[in-house]
Amino acid sequence: MSADRRSGRSERAGRPGRAGAERSARPGTRRQARPDQAREARVDEPGQGAERDRDGRQDQRRPADSAAKAGPAPKKSRRTRRPKVRRVRNRKPILLTALAVVVVVGLGVAAWFTPVLSARKITVVGNVGVSSDEILSALAVPVGKPLLRIDTGAAAQRVASIAKVDHARVERAYPSTVRVTVVERAPAVFYDAPEGTHLMDASGVAYAIEPAPPGVPRLKTEHPGRDDPATVDALAAVTALPPELRGQVTEVAVGSLDDIRLALTDDRQLIWGSAANSARKAAIAPPLLSQPGKVYDVSSPDLPTIR
Numbered sequence: 001m002s003a004d005r006r007s008g009r010s011e012r013a014g015r016p017g018r019a020g021a022e023r024s025a026r027p028g029t030r031r032q033a034r035p036d037q038a039r040e041a042r043v044d045e046p047g048q049g050a051e052r053d054r055d056g057r058q059d060q061r062r063p064a065d066s067a068a069k070a071g072p073a074p075k076k077s078r079r080t081r082r083p084k085v086r087r088v089r090n091r092k093p094i095l096l097t098a099l100a101v102v103v104v105v106g107l108g109v110a111a112w113f114t115p116v117l118s119a120r121k122i123t124v125v126g127n128v129g130v131s132s133d134e135i136l137s138a139l140a141v142p143v144g145k146p147l148l149r150i151d152t153g154a155a156a157q158r159v160a161s162i163a164k165v166d167h168a169r170v171e172r173a174y175p176s177t178v179r180v181t182v183v184e185r186a187p188a189v190f191y192d193a194p195e196g197t198h199l200m201d202a203s204g205v206a207y208a209i210e211p212a213p214p215g216v217p218r219l220k221t222e223h224p225g226r227d228d229p230a231t232v233d234a235l236a237a238v239t240a241l242p243p244e245l246r247g248q249v250t251e252v253a254v255g256s257l258d259d260i261r262l263a264l265t266d267d268r269q270l271i272w273g274s275a276a277n278s279a280r281k282a283a284i285a286p287p288l289l290s291q292p293g294k295v296y297d298v299s300s301p302d303l304p305t306i307r
Helices: 002-014 018-025 035-043 063-070 078-113 132-139 152-160 229-240 278-289
Strands: 121-125 165-173 177-184 189-193 196-200 206-209 218-220 249-256 259-264 269-273 295-297
Touching (some): 121 132, 132 165, 132 177, 152 165, 152 177, 229 249, 229 259, 278 295
Parallel strands (some): 121 177, 189 218, 218 249
Antiparallel strands (some): 165 177, 189 196, 196 206, 259 269
16 A cells, blocks of 8 residues: 555656646647736736846836836926016015005105194295285285195295286295295386386386386386387397496487487487397497597497497
8 A cells, every 4th residue: 555655656756747748748838827927917018117127027116116216306497486486576666666655645644734844934035125014915825834735836926916026936945934035026217107107127017106216217208118119129228238337328218119319427328229239239339438429329330420
C-alpha cells in the first residue's frame, strides 16, 4: 500500500503539471488572467497612466503618481493678480476725491451760515469828494451778513451809481472785513448853466453842480454834453496836453469842429484847429510856447506859427 502511494506520488512528480502541459501543448496561446489581474491590466493600458520601462515592463503607477511626477500646479502669474491690485489702487483716488468734496462742501456750508465769517467791519478808501456815509448807504451791506453771501459785483455797481464815483471795487477780507475802494471822477472842464456850474470829466459826464476847482478850464460850446461832437473834440484837445501845460489853459472855445481855441494865462492863445493829430500838436506846443508871442498856431503841426 505504501509502495503504491510512493509509486503514485513519484508518478505524479514525474508527470508534468497541467499548466505546464497546457503551455507546451498550445504554444503561442495566452493564459487567461484572473479577474484581479484583468483589472490591473485595464488600469495599466496605454493612455491610462501605464508606462513601460526600458525592459518592456509596464510601470504600473497610479494616476496620483503621474500627477506627482508632473510637479505641482503652476502658480497664478502676476498678470492674473494684477487686475485685482489695480482695482484696489484705482479706488483710492476716487475715495480721496469724494472725501475732499465732502470736506469742501462742509466748509462752504459752514462759511455760508456761520456768523464767524460775517461782515463785522467795512472800510472805505479812495473817497475825497464823496462821504463814507454816502458810500456805505449805496453799498447796502448789513453788518453781520456772512461774507460768502455778499454779491461783491452788485455791491460795486451800487457804489458806482453815485454821480461823483467813476468806478468802485468791493472785496472780502477774511475773516470779517469788507473793503470798498473808490475812484472818483476828476473834472476836465466846467461849463456854466442856469442851474449853476457843472463839472465834466474826461469822458463827457457832467457829474456835479459846484464851483470848479483851480486849474480847470471853462468849456464854451452851444450844447455841452457827452453826445455833443464839439464837446468830444474839445475834451480830446485838453486831455492830450501835458499836465504842466494843461494847468495854463483857462478856457476852451469851440467855434466849429475845425476851430478849437485854447485861452492861456497872460492873455496868450493857442489855436488848435481840429481834434486830428492832437498828440502831435500837444508835443510841439510846449517848445513853441517858450518863445515870445501872443498867438501860437499848431493847427498845422508841420508848419506851426507864432504871431
